[in-house]
Amino acid sequence: MSYKVVHYINQFFANIGGEEMAHIEPELRDGFVGPGMALNNAWKGEAEIVKTIVCGDSYFAEHEAAAKEKILGWVKEIKPDFFIAGPAFNAGRYGYACATIACAVQDELGIPVLTGMYEENPGADMKNKILIVATANSAAGMRKAAPVMAALALKMMKGEKIGASCEEGYMPNGIRKNFFEKEIGAKRAVNMLVNKLNDKPFTTEYPMPSFDRVAPNPAIKDLSKATIALCTSGGIVPKGNPDHIESSSASHYGEYDITGVDDLTSDKYETAHGGYDPVYANEDPDRVLPVDVMREFEKEGKIGKLHNIFYTTVGNGTAVASAKAFAAEYAQKLLQAGVHAVIMTST
Amino acid sequence: MVKEIERAGIPVVHMCTVTPISMTVGANRIVPTIAIPHPLGNPALPPEEEKALRRKLVSRALEALTTEVEDQTIFEV
Amino acid sequence: MKLELGFTQINDIQFSKECKVDNGTLYVDPEAVKAFMYEDDDVKAWVKDFTFDVAKPGESVRITPVKDVIEPRVKVEGPGGVFPGVISKVDTVGSGKTHVLRGMAVVTAGKIVGFQEGIIDMSGPGADYTPFSKLNNFVVVAEPADGYQDNKHEYEHAVRIAGLRAATFIGELARDLTPDETQVFETYGIKEGIEKFPDLPRVAYVHMLQSQGLLHDTYVYGVDAKRTLTTILNPTETMDGAIISGNCVSACDKNTTYHHENNPVVKSLFEAHGKTLNYVCNIITNENVYLADKQRSSDWTAKLCRLLDLDGVIVSQEGFGNPDTDLIMNTKKIELQGVKTTIITDEYAGQDGKSQSLADADPLADAVVTGGNANEVIVLPKMDKVIGMLDYVDVIAGGHAGSLRPDGTIEAELQVITGATNEMGFNRLSAR
DSSP states (O other): OOEEEEEEEETTTTTSOSGGGTTOOOEEEESOOTTHHHHHHHHTTSEEEEEEEEEOHHHHHHSHHHHHHHHHHHHHHHOOSEEEEOOOTTOHHHHHHHHHHHHHIIIIIOOOEEEEEETTSGGGGGTTTSOEEEEOSSGGGHHHHHHHHHHHHHHHHHTOOOOOHHHHTBOOOSOOOEEEOSSOHHHHHHHHHHHHHTTOOOOOSSOOOOOOOOOOOOOOSOGGGOEEEEEESBOEEETTOTTOOOSSSOSOOEEEEOTTOOSOOTTTEEEOOOSSOTHHHHHOGGGTSOHHHHHHHHHHTSSSEEOSEEEEOBOTTOOHHHHHHHHHHHHHHHHHTTOOEEEEEOO | OHHHHHHTTOOEEEEESOHHHHHHHTOSEEEEOSBTTBTTOOTTSOHHHHHHHHHHHHHHHHHHHTSOOSSOEEOOO | OEEEEEEEEOOEEEEOSSOEEETTEEEEOHHHHHHHHTTSHHHHHHEEEEEEEEEOTTSSEEEEEEEEEEOOEEEEESSSOSSBTTTBOSOOOSSEEEEEEETEEEEEEESOSSSOOEEEESSSGGGGTOGGGGSEEEEEEEEEOTTGGGGHHHHHHHHHHHHHHHHHHHHHTTTTOOOSEEEEEEOOOHHHHHHHOTTSOEEEEEEEEEOSBTTEEEEETTEEGGGOOOEEEOHHHHHTTSEEEEEOSOGGGOOOHHHHHTOHHHHHHHHHBTTTBEEEEEEEEEEOSSHHHHHHHHHHHHHHHHHTTOSEEEEEOOSSSTHHHHHHHHHHHHHHTTOEEEEEEEEOOOTTSOSOSOSOOOTTOOOEEEEEETTOEEEEOOOSEEEEOSTTTTTSBTBOTTOBOTTSOEEEEGGGBTTTTOTTOOSSEEEO
8 A cells, every 4th residue: 555645736837837827726636747746756656646736826825725725625635644745946936835735734634744945935934844855946956856855755654763854855944863974073074164264165064043032021129028039050959859850951840948948058958960060069059049148138128038939950951942941831930929030040 | 041031021130150151042130150060159268258259149139130221231240 | 293103903802810912902910900000099099999891892781880981002202101290290292102002992980970971882772872882991990988979079080090090001011012003193383384385274173171170170281171271282292191081071072081082183184184274283272160261261262373373273162051152252252363163062952852952152153063962862772781880870961760761771861872972073973
């Protein structure tokens, strides 16, 4: 039994016509049409295009909701194992349609999808949502694109492990995957530097990210009435680390009650952090989480109250996404508890 | 992490040694501390002086929380 | 400076009363190694006993917790001796002749020093990630003296010295051998180099040394790197053990002494030296925990790059987290001096690979080589034999409660494997 595939293409690749025919509504045809042949041949019977959906690029752009509804209805009925769209090369509206419809099929019908296009095609903006194979910027690249798309599609149909983007040919999708290069890293670095020095093209293995910003909240008006919480990424925990927070790559955070605790002492608290020399923090955990002086300020009336719970995690090697999720969760708890401000300490 | 607390609507001050990381990730109120293994202490000092140092640092953090800021600000100690 | 390395391939290690290298086999008497290690007072004070074992490629053997890996070498011509300032007297090394026992290493293991000792599997999937699975390993397992837990810094020092002494003892056996292969490495003075290669770009290696604290340290000619200012080294000095590891940072990206002796950046730059570039020197700089130190050291690095009139540098990192800032500060400042950079790092992108890989970032760091995502999870099968102990698998960096499963398999992040995501670019592992 071979896998059933539905292929999406535009009016041009269906040989209906160019811009003058871009208004045509979606139509459903049996078997492969146009570029579908190359994919179908590459699968050598292991998978087969059972239906081809043809839609005009302008129609899709101008009647997106209607086009989507019609196409999803067909795909739902056909129940294919896979949905493949394009490749769209550098055709902007076609690329947008391929990515949009593929994403809808994936998200709404739970069917695995794949498309292909040139990296600068506007449709490629969706590369973090669906896998998009990088192609040349014109249809002349079909000969190269078809085997790459066909091979990756077949892997996905079979449920095989998908390798790194550069191995499989899809555009980097924000998910980092390990693989073995041909050369060692130092050699790759020397080659990259020599290219850079000679103004030749080179590709970084890790493009630098950009960070979002959050506007600062208004200041505390009256400190003497404020409840202030202490939080840390320095891994301060009760002695013995009762919740087993990992020394690196923490999978959870800790929340501990310090009601009646005036000072963090070495017999009751320690650090679970594995990224720095723990001796000093273990000797006196206040060096990381200053409970002692916050209690003094509380007694002196400088601050209203030290919140009775502190939140702690280990920053060491912990994925930014996890740290974000931890903080987002306990920030809600802090809000509910009426905390006015937070002092976060990091090691 | 500081950003998530800020996002939730709670003013937050980040006390850390490596302020460039804090700037890169986007903390708004930053107080530089002593060293990575002992941000709020200095084992080389006698206990009373160390405590005084910690009071000074935390006071600065509280000042930061009571100061309106428009943009990322480092409150030098 | 010019150094000739003479390599003798070791294919087997046998315990024997007589110590010698014969026909590719190292014959060694563990008792003699032990006696040589105990000649040091600190070793005597902090190590109760040593046990010895041999692990060969392909065997169903797991070594853990691993502290350091060292290649035995001996200086046969020229000034100084191996591991200057630590084992040999302080004297500038890196010239003359050095004999190397290739294909083997001394591995120190035993009760944990910090959180961050590693695992070396000699076969199975884990073996693909550590270069040390391909070596014949002479494993020294140390048992700490009582009270070591309150004196971890002293204990770390003792085990560090013990490993270097064991390697020195074995290296000495290579003194009178006729090497299987010799290689010559030479860099030139500034003016000499320019005259020799007038048309080649001038390139240096900015070598960042882990120096975050007593359990995260590197030593240069015996000097603790955190108390140094950025300075210059002839590349060949590293081949004689001028830089050693005293380091308990995460196993996957700590540079062992073996990595320093066989620095892949030095090797790759020498391969290109005189062809596509002119390899000028190494610049060593530290990764301290004080911000002022980070600023000073990276200022100094950029200043030296300019002073040396370099065209480009390769920057390698050690560890992760706040050293990412040292890496970015160095890169940014060097680029702003008009010197082009390529950097080598590794990633902590989360087990799902979706998170941000580095703690710091800058658009000027536009040429990055990665050693892979250290958070990726791997399952290591049970091994027939364990050298050392499995007691620490759950708590070492990259492990978690339950990492060691009842059936003897281990589920953990690549972080636990010694050398897996090395940031000198020792391996082929990468990520996209």
